[in-house]
Amino acid sequence: MSDITGEASAESRTYSISDLAREFDVTTRAIRFYEDKGMISPERRGQTRIYTPADRTKLKLILRGKRLGLTLDESRDIIEMYSPGESNAEQLLKLIRKIRERRDYLTQQMHDLEVMMVDLQESERRCLETLREVAPEAEAKLEPQD
Amino acid sequence: MSDITGEASAESRTYSISDLAREFDVTTRAIRFYEDKGMISPERRGQTRIYTPADRTKLKLILRGKRLGLTLDESRDIIEMYSPGESNAEQLLKLIRKIRERRDYLTQQMHDLEVMMVDLQESERRCLETLREVAPEAEAKLEPQD
DNA sequence: GTTTACCTTTACGTTAACGTAAACCTGGGT
DNA sequence: ACCCAGGTTTACGTTAACGTAAAGGTAAAC
Structure with missing residues (x-):
């Protein structure tokens, strides 16, 4: 795996913040919070955030970390280890x-x-x-x- | 296993609060905190707490829960499931x-x-x-x- | 044109799980 | 007598990870 950037694939789908919120059953507040902590950096169209598949993957990693009892800082560390x-x-x-x-x-x-x-x-x-x-x-x- | 009471064995050792703190590398404050939350109920000799092997086991379970990312409430739940x-x-x-x-x-x-x-x-x-x-x-x- | 459904920022509130400090008792060793 | 290493209670402080308004911008639908 380890295709954290997703740049090589033809996948150029994008997601809105509530798309991701629905899919992973978290609030938009939480997702924005992860951005504040510098864990996800979506692009913007005007004001609104646009998430790439790579962003989605990062979110998935964050949530997996949470299920294992990691703090966000620990998850950020681990995600950085991947690249x-x-x-x-x-x-x-x-x-x-x-x-x-x-x-x-x-x-x-x-x-x-x-x-x-x-x-x-x-x-x-x-x-x-x-x-x-x-x-x-x-x-x-x-x-x-x- | 499942000898959570420890009553059947001839083990009648006891531990002081700092004995347990040292063994499991937690502070006495933490141990007293678990007692406040009703997870451990040591006996008393006068003022001072006396811990039985059963108490020690419970503490061990609590800490194992923590390592797995459980909250104390969740750990309490699970410990209750054992008996x-x-x-x-x-x-x-x-x-x-x-x-x-x-x-x-x-x-x-x-x-x-x-x-x-x-x-x-x-x-x-x-x-x-x-x-x-x-x-x-x-x-x-x-x-x-x- | 105005309701609806999204999105945004800012900011204060909340809960869990202790840390930390103060002020005190207490039994044994010198 | 006095100290010291343990124990005690009470209480306020702290950090992480959001929750919960408040107040507003925007685009499509009716």
């Missing part, structure tokens, strides 16, 4: 170290997630067990799953 | 639905994590590539990895 920018060796070394740090943290998160997943699965199992003892017919009220 | 409490069929059904909802969200998070992991791995690879072009000797300055 090197600096070709200086010193900068590249620093960036690689940053990326590895972040990956280590993701590994820790992954582990936390797995453990919590298993724990919840266990809890669900025990709940179902109790439910069957108490009211065997009630289980039908659940979505067909598992 | 049924209500044996009423209606309550159990609600709880099971809540657990499944949460697990669905975790699944989404898991996916986000995997994608971000792959993206970062890609970025790292490209960085290394550029680094080798620009300054082939500089790579030695990185930790031995990969």
Whole structure:
């Protein structure tokens, strides 16, 4: 992937602010806020903002970061990691170290997630067990799953 | 696992507030804050708080939640899910639905994590590539990895 | 021409999760 | 007796990430 600019593709669609707001289920206020923080820089036709597919991708990355509990600053950092920018060796070394740090943290998160997943699965199992003892017919009220 | 009470084991160790603060690298202020929000309820010897292994476990769960980007309220919810409490069929059904909802969200998070992991791995690879072009000797300055 | 549906900026309000400071108690060591 | 390293409560301060008006511009629809 990593086509963050989207310039190579023939895709030249644009989006209004509320297009994106609808698609990702956030408010326009939030999107403008991300712009204030320098994370998205849409063009303007007169006053109104015009978003390219690249802007859309950035927004998607921001929201993915949020779902993982990142702050906006952290997400901005990560997004910058995707597009090197600096070709200086010193900068590249620093960036690689940053990326590895972040990956280590993701590994820790992954582990936390797995453990919590298993724990919840266990809890669900025990709940179902109790439910069957108490009211065997009630289980039908659940979505067909598992 | 799921030994949230810890009552069955012979473990009757106790911890002071700064014991836990040191172990988990949080401030005592934070721990007291979690108590204010009703998430931990240590006993008292006089004025001072005394924490049992069960309390320690709860704190651990809270911090794991934080690492995954949960709010304290969400963590409290999940911790409550671990210990049924209500044996009423209606309550159990609600709880099971809540657990499944949460697990669905975790699944989404898991996916986000995997994608971000792959993206970062890609970025790292490209960085290394550029680094080798620009300054082939500089790579030695990185930790031995990969 | 005026309502409707968008868009804009500016600015104050809000919530969560603590940080930080002040002022105090308390048991053990010298 | 006194200090010191722990503990305590109370309370105000802070930051992030928006929410929520207020007040207005613009273009198409009726």
